[in-house]
Amino acid sequence: xxxxxxxxxxxxxxxxxxxxxxxxxxxxxxxxxxxxxxxxxxxxxxxxxxxxxxxxxxxxxxxxxxxxxxxxxxxxxxxxxxxxxxxxxxxxxxxxxxxxxxxxxxxxxxxxxxxxxxxxxxxxxxxxxxxxxxxxxxxxxxxxxxxxxxxxxxxxxxxxxxxxxxxxxxxxxxxxxxxxxxxxxxxxxxxxxxxxxxxxxxxxxxxxxxxxxxxxxxxxxxxxxxxxxxxxxxxxxxxxxxxxxxxxxxxxxxxxxxxxxxxxxxxxxxxxxxx
Amino acid sequence: xxxxxxxxxxxxxxxxxxxxxxxxxxxxxxxxxxxxxxxxxxxxxxxxxxxxxxxxxxxxxxxxxxxxxxxxxxxxxxxxxxxxxxxxxxxxxxxxxxxxxxxxxxxxxxxxxxxxxxxxxxxxxxxxxxxxxxxxxxxxxxxxxxxxxxxxxxxxxxxxxxxxxxxxxxxxxxxxxxxxxxxxxxxxxxxxxxxxxxxxxxxxxxxxxxxxxxxxxxxxxxxxxxxxxxxxxxxxxxxxxxxxxxxxxxxxxxxxxxxxxxxxx
Numbered sequence: 077x078x079x080x081x082x083x084x085x086x087x088x089x090x091x092x093x094x095x096x097x098x099x100x101x102x103x104x105x106x107x108x109x110x111x112x113x114x115x116x117x118x119x120x121x122x123x124x125x126x127x128x129x130x131x132x133x134x135x136x137x138x139x140x141x142x143x144x145x146x147x148x149x150x151x152x153x154x155x156x157x158x159x160x161x162x163x164x165x166x167x168x169x170x171x172x173x174x175x176x177x178x179x180x181x182x183x184x185x186x187x188x189x190x191x192x193x194x195x196x197x198x199x200x201x202x203x204x205x206x207x208x209x210x211x212x213x214x215x216x217x218x219x220x221x222x223x224x225x226x227x228x229x230x231x232x233x234x235x236x237x238x239x240x241x242x243x244x245x246x247x248x249x250x251x252x253x254x255x256x257x258x259x260x261x262x263x264x265x266x267x268x269x270x271x272x273x274x275x276x277x278x279x280x281x282x283x284x285x286x287x288x289x290x291x292x293x294x295x296x297x298x299x300x301x302x303x304x305x306x307x308x309x310x311x312x313x314x315x316x317x318x319x320x321x322x323x324x325x326x327x328x329x330x331x332x333x334x335x336x337x338x339x340x341x342x343x344x345x346x347x348x349x350x351x
Numbered sequence: 352x353x354x355x356x357x358x359x360x361x362x363x364x365x366x367x368x369x370x371x372x373x374x375x376x377x378x379x380x381x382x383x384x385x386x387x388x389x390x391x392x393x394x395x396x397x398x399x400x401x402x403x404x405x406x407x408x409x410x411x412x413x414x415x416x417x418x419x420x421x422x423x424x425x426x427x428x429x430x431x432x433x434x435x436x437x438x439x440x441x442x443x444x445x446x447x448x449x450x451x452x453x454x455x456x457x458x459x460x461x462x463x464x465x466x467x468x469x470x471x472x473x474x475x476x477x478x479x480x481x482x483x484x485x486x487x488x489x490x491x492x493x494x495x496x497x498x499x500x501x502x503x504x505x506x507x508x509x510x511x512x513x514x515x516x517x518x519x520x521x522x523x524x525x526x527x528x529x530x531x532x533x534x535x536x537x538x539x540x541x542x543x544x545x546x547x548x549x550x551x552x553x554x555x556x557x558x559x560x561x562x563x564x565x566x567x568x569x570x571x572x573x574x575x576x577x578x579x580x581x582x583x584x585x586x587x588x589x590x591x592x593x594x595x596x597x598x599x600x601x602x603x604x605x606x607x608x609x610x611x612x613x614x615x616x
Contacts, residue, residue: 085524089583093522093563096584100558104362234561343401345560347363 079243079282083289087251094236098130101234102209104350109208113199114138115266116153118249118258119237120213125252126236127211128161136163137206141195144171150266153258160255166202170194188267192228209233217242217281220288221314222321230324241289242281279310287314352486352593355380355388358566360557360586363397364407370395374418376588381425383590386486391517391555392431392494393442398519399559400433404472408435411455423447427484429491431517439474444491444517446482454482458493466521466562479505486595487512494518497538507546510608512598514548519555522565532567544575547602549593556586573601
């Protein structure tokens with residue numbers, strides 16, 4: 077099964093749709109600008125390309141946030157995008173901030189979470205300075221698998237690619253003109269030296285996207301997905317990951333005491349707050 | 352006949368602002384000598400109201416719509432709105448003409464599956480009806496109603512001339528590069544070709560919490576051919592001419608209603 081075929085779409089139309097989404101949802105709350113963390117990877121790269129179309133290059137702020145262990149290639153790739161698009165940028169090294177808190181006995185996952193959350197702090201602070209909204213860059217694969225840091229890279233005001241699987245991010249990136257070297261390089265959160273998403277997860281994005289698509293978009297049972305030819309332990313593992321990480325996709329739960337509690341019976345869209 | 356399709360972008364819950372903009376669209380259509388202007392579903396309120404339904408619904412007895420009803424002295428108006436009546440809320444559609452309300456229809460089929468929550472907030476209407484207008488017999492369908500074959504049967508049996516479908520249809524994709532526009536193309540093609548009606552499909556635009564209403568309004572002639580396609584996602588007022596004599600020709604070409612026994616099956 078070819079994920080690029082199964083998950084393919086009309087690229088110009090989806091590009092238009094996401095560009096209009098960014099414009100509409102940013103303008104309606106009184107903003108004209110956006111800030112993103114630009115890692116040099118494909119996800120934030122694609123969002124930068126979409127934002128430039130939506131808001132104009134002068135209204136997009138890319139923030140590069142390296143730590144001392146970040147690969148030089150990531151920073152180079154981020155600059156490749158910035159030069160290509162002519163958007164505003166700032167490079168802010170987070171090593172000092174991070175190392176003033178991190179201690180020797182912290183393991184790499186703990187440090188990775190700290191780095192992701194420090195980047196979140198800087199992005200939201202930059203958004204205050206530039207009067208811009210923080211635009212998220214997590215894709216649907218990561219959000220479903222819970223492969224991200226809660227209140228870290230998962231934090232944003234709005235996200236144009238959160239309903240696109242990694243495969244679909246690649247398809248749209250190609251259409252939008254994201255440099256090929258960035259599309260083709262091995263996906264990494266770059267939270268420690270040599271980190272690889274696919275090695276850490278234990279399966280490829282191609283495989284995960286097809287499994288997730290059949291389990292959730294098409295609502296097939298686990299057995300039906302296994303019968304399509306996917307490995308049993310991988311399908312079960314992916315389903316469990318999605319289940320266990322549901323908390324990351326929702327706001328904190330609140331103990332219901334009153335007759336009308338936030339989000340249960342006090343129900344409004346966020347757009348209620350538009351100007 | 353000249354029709355105006357208002358591919359409108361309402362603001363969620365901002366009724367006053369929406370009404371003002373609706374009036375501007377109507378004035379423009381009047382200036383352009385249109386006979387009928389059509390607004391989408393829930394044009395006065397926006398779509399995903401949730402608890403906003405109590406703030407954003409209009410009681411017909413109030414004066415909120417009086418300007419618009421007044422303007423129907425110069426142009427016929429089809430308008431989707433959130434209606435309040437006897438402490439219940441309805442997803443309703445008006446046909447206004449010559450300062451009068453010819454029809455106030457309450458949506459019968461309220462979707463509450465997938466992302467939809469209409470049946471949670473709105474009470475269900477109980478009748479379909481056909482409106483006798485100066486342009487012929489008109490059926491107004493509200494979005495999901497057009498998905499029901501029983502409604503297609505009603506349209507056929509109503510011996511109508513025009514079928515107007517107003518909607519707030521959200522965009523999504525299917526496999527093989529297909530998307531939501533395909534289902535509406537099919538519905539409009541089916542109704543127009545099998546009932547000999549002009550079918551005018553008016554869909555809203557704009558996003559609500561990430562959900563994009565895609566526009567792409569349609570007009571099909573009574574022979575089943577698409578004669579108009581609105582822009583994807585863009586707010587716009589489109590004016591176009593309908594050759595109403597096509598209706599009689601199409602019904603003569605394919606007189607399906609002649610077989611009277613069908614209606615009793």
